Amino acid sequence: MNEEKSNYKLIDWNKLQNLCKILAKKIKESEYEPDVIIGISRGGWAISRLLCDYMGCKDIVSLDLKQDNRISLSFLKINLSEKRILLVDDVIDERSIQSIRFIAPSKPNEIRILALFYAKGTIKPDYYIEEILHKSIIFPWDFMDSIRRIVCNNLDEFRGMSAKRVKSRLKESFNIDVEEGVIEEVLRDLKKT
DSSP: OOSOOOEEEEOOHHHHHHHHHHHHHHHHHTTOOOSEEEEEETTTHHHHHHHHHHHTOOEEEEEEEOTTSOEEEOSOOOOOTTOEEEEEEEEOOHHHHHHHHHHGGGOOSEEEEEEEEEEBTBOOOSBOSEEESSEEEEOGGGHHHHHHHHHHHTHHHHTTOOHHHHHHHHHHHHOOOOOHHHHHHHHHHHHHO
């Protein structure tokens, strides 16, 4: 295997909804009422949208970090001055930290951070589900990309295998249990390239 044997955690849309309900409850219990929820795209957007729904928050903004490190807020021009902000991402990383630096000069009243997962060694979010160490997370918004990358990184091993056998190896080596149809689609895509 090219890729180190890893333990992956697969988050589907139903699991995501349940995790967001838990986080919404944690926020309510802390008595924090954000004026604006800012979702860092891609990873924080779906989470932010679900949180808005569960918490009844009306103002939601997408914050997008471009490839060249430019940051832009969604088309809505919103005044963040003296607002209570909830900054949302899937996992706190360098993009999250850059986003905080971008928002801070707007002089919000308070910024709290929410992430589904907290990787030790980064900024600890105010709200999170679980601390992760060496586990890779596959989120629903990048499911196919993640499976393609894993198969691509191990193409020498998987070459010539049936979808059923690749599915079995993914389960054995990476703790990823996906439908055989997904593997067939990934293998077809790889043959085209």
